[in-house]
Amino acid sequence: MPVAAQRPASALLGQIQARWLKEPTRHFIDNQWVENATSQTFDVVNPATEEKLATCPNGGKAEIDRAVKAARKAFESGPYSRWSGRDRGNFLRRLADLIEKHAEELAVLECLNNGKPIGELRAVDLPLTVQTLHYYAGWADKIHGETIHPPGNFFVYTRREPMGVCGSITAWNFPLVLISWKFGPAIAAGNALVHKPPEQAPLSALRFAELVREAGLPEGVFNVVTGLGETAGEALTRHMDVDKVGFTGHYQTGQLVMKAAAESNLKRVSLELGGKSPNIVLDDADLEAAVQGTLTGIFFNQGEVCCAGSRLFLPKKLHDPFLDRLAGAAESRRVGDPLDPGTEQGAQISKEQFEKILGYIEKGKAEGAKVVAGGKRCGDRGYFVRPTVFDGVQDGMTIAREEIFGPVVSVLPYDTLEDVARRANATNYGLGAAVFTQDLSKAHKLAGMLKSGTVWINCYNAFDASVPFGGYKMSGFGRELGQHALELYTQTKAVWVNLGG
Numbered sequence: 001m002p003v004a005a006q007r008p009a010s011a012l013l014g015q016i017q018a019r020w021l022k023e024p025t026r027h028f029i030d031n032q033w034v035e036n037a038t039s040q041t042f043d044v045v046n047p048a049t050e051e052k053l054a055t056c057p058n059g060g061k062a063e064i065d066r067a068v069k070a071a072r073k074a075f076e077s078g079p080y081s082r083w084s085g086r087d088r089g090n091f092l093r094r095l096a097d098l099i100e101k102h103a104e105e106l107a108v109l110e111c112l113n114n115g116k117p118i119g120e121l122r123a124v125d126l127p128l129t130v131q132t133l134h135y136y137a138g139w140a141d142k143i144h145g146e147t148i149h150p151p152g153n154f155f156v157y158t159r160r161e162p163m164g165v166c167g168s169i170t171a172w173n174f175p176l177v178l179i180s181w182k183f184g185p186a187i188a189a190g191n192a193l194v195h196k197p198p199e200q201a202p203l204s205a206l207r208f209a210e211l212v213r214e215a216g217l218p219e220g221v222f223n224v225v226t227g228l229g230e231t232a233g234e235a236l237t238r239h240m241d242v243d244k245v246g247f248t249g250h251y252q253t254g255q256l257v258m259k260a261a262a263e264s265n266l267k268r269v270s271l272e273l274g275g276k277s278p279n280i281v282l283d284d285a286d287l288e289a290a291v292q293g294t295l296t297g298i299f300f301n302q303g304e305v306c307c308a309g310s311r312l313f314l315p316k317k318l319h320d321p322f323l324d325r326l327a328g329a330a331e332s333r334r335v336g337d338p339l340d341p342g343t344e345q346g347a348q349i350s351k352e353q354f355e356k357i358l359g360y361i362e363k364g365k366a367e368g369a370k371v372v373a374g375g376k377r378c379g380d381r382g383y384f385v386r387p388t389v390f391d392g393v394q395d396g397m398t399i400a401r402e403e404i405f406g407p408v409v410s411v412l413p414y415d416t417l418e419d420v421a422r423r424a425n426a427t428n429y430g431l432g433a434a435v436f437t438q439d440l441s442k443a444h445k446l447a448g449m450l451k452s453g454t455v456w457i458n459c460y461n462a463f464d465a466s467v468p469f470g471g472y473k474m475s476g477f478g479r480e481l482g483q484h485a486l487e488l489y490t491q492t493k494a495v496w497v498n499l500g501g
């Protein structure tokens with residue numbers, strides 16, 4: 001996908017703002033826009049300007065129930081139930097092409113709603129969304145069972161069947177990308193879906209739904225209900241006719257999702273939760289490459305990344321030269337207007353998140369860590385935080401233990417490989433980790449020692465639709481992306497055939 005380097009056209013910007021501000025949005029159920037049963041709404045805000053962008057209905061039990069019924073009907077008896085894998089693959093390809101065609105509009109919409117830089121949206125979010133849909137289009141006609149020959153006169157075959165009606169609940173940090181991570185494998189495998197987008201950034205999900213309809217997905221297969229977590233989210237996780245929920249968000253919400261599933265119909269659950277990921281630099285690392293990797297690891301997407309490298313382990317020998325470079329690069333990062341193609345860091349998603357990050361920064365100072373870059377807000381309008389580097393951090397400090405979900409990195413010195421592996425693992429999380437070194441045997445040794453779902457060697461935040469992603473420990477379970485994600489959206493049936501005689 002070619003990446004434009006200019007500001008979005010003002011006509012497009014005006015059109016998008018006018019469309020979403022004009023009147024309250026509606027839910028997308030059965031391929032139609034549907035009113036809320038009550039007049040409850042919530043406002044959606046542009047975090048870079050603090051101005052209202054849209055008003056959305058706060059869906060609850062009634063809307064979720066309506067969406068689930070539509071999805072059930074589509075799954076059991078609608079035209080979609082007769083689609084072959086090849087039909088689903090062709091649809092996913094058409095959708096990918098439509099998203100590509102509307103990539104600039106979607107990038108601008110997401111930029112206004114989420115506050116992330118337009119350059120990143122054009123270069124990362126949109127291409128990754130398109131790539132994910134293409135990737136699962138390729139799988140749709142390749143989901144096969146096996147043949148088994150147990151002792152006796154039997155022949156057994158297995159069928160990999162869809163789960164049925166799936167729910168997806170996603171976070172605000174990559175609204176569009178996260179839909180594709182759930183929608184792609186779910187549809188490839190033949191499921192119907194009810195999606196609950198994040199209340200902070202729901203608009204791209206609604207536009208995505210329109211494109212889904214335009215690409216020809218029959219009614220009821222994909223539905224979007226906007227609403228708060230405790231209303232729409234909770235209703236989806238407790239619904240007795242939802243077979244599976246795929247969730248991305250905070251680990252405590254993940255616990256609520258599991259509890260709701262356990263207390264309702266034992267629906268299947270997959271969880272992609274937070275992290276406190278270690279980024280380990282060894283003393284033989286290529287310094288420039290490691291600094292670049294560290295910047296990507298912590299400051300990409302304003303630090304609002306579940307696998308952000310928020311704990312930077314530096315060997316004592318490299319501490320000073322590394323920190324000088326890192327602090328200098330952090331200070332010179334261009335923070336500001338997300339619509340400016342030169343911007344490297346945009347706004348944090350919300351006032352709440354902004355205040356939470358500043359609160360952690362104050363806590364870090366109060367507990368004795370030293371700010372060597374940033375450490376404060378940026379400007380006086382919009383939720384901008386300066387890229388922040390803390391030195392002199394101890395493992396037990398709050399900023400070294402808790403997920404901040406912002407542009408804040410803690411520098412932790414270490415002595416030996418064993419020491420750093422033990423400390424890197426001394427967390428309840430286990431989502432991502434990185435090692436920077438030129439010594440291959442040390443790199444692979446550490447990759448084996450680190451308890452996390454992803455280990456990056458000499459890189460950070462590399463993603464591809466073909467590579468599984470997910471957590472160890474309290475970072476969740478189930479793997480999204482790659483072939484593994486199909487396991488989350490299929491179940492296996494064994495069919496025994498008595499051959500007689």
Ligand code: TXE
Binds near residue numbers: 196250257273275
């Ligand atoms: O997450 P929530 P929030 C972390 C990060 C951040 C914190 C809070 O540390 O500061 O979580 O963010 C829906 N039943 N991450 O409040 O609440 C909710 O509406 C069902 C890590 O946004 O977990 C939204 O759609 N659903 C993370 C989704 O859950 C419920 C990404 C996520 O919201 C619900 C984002 C309920 N009871 C934040 N309550 C990551 N791993 O990437 C809320 N929701």
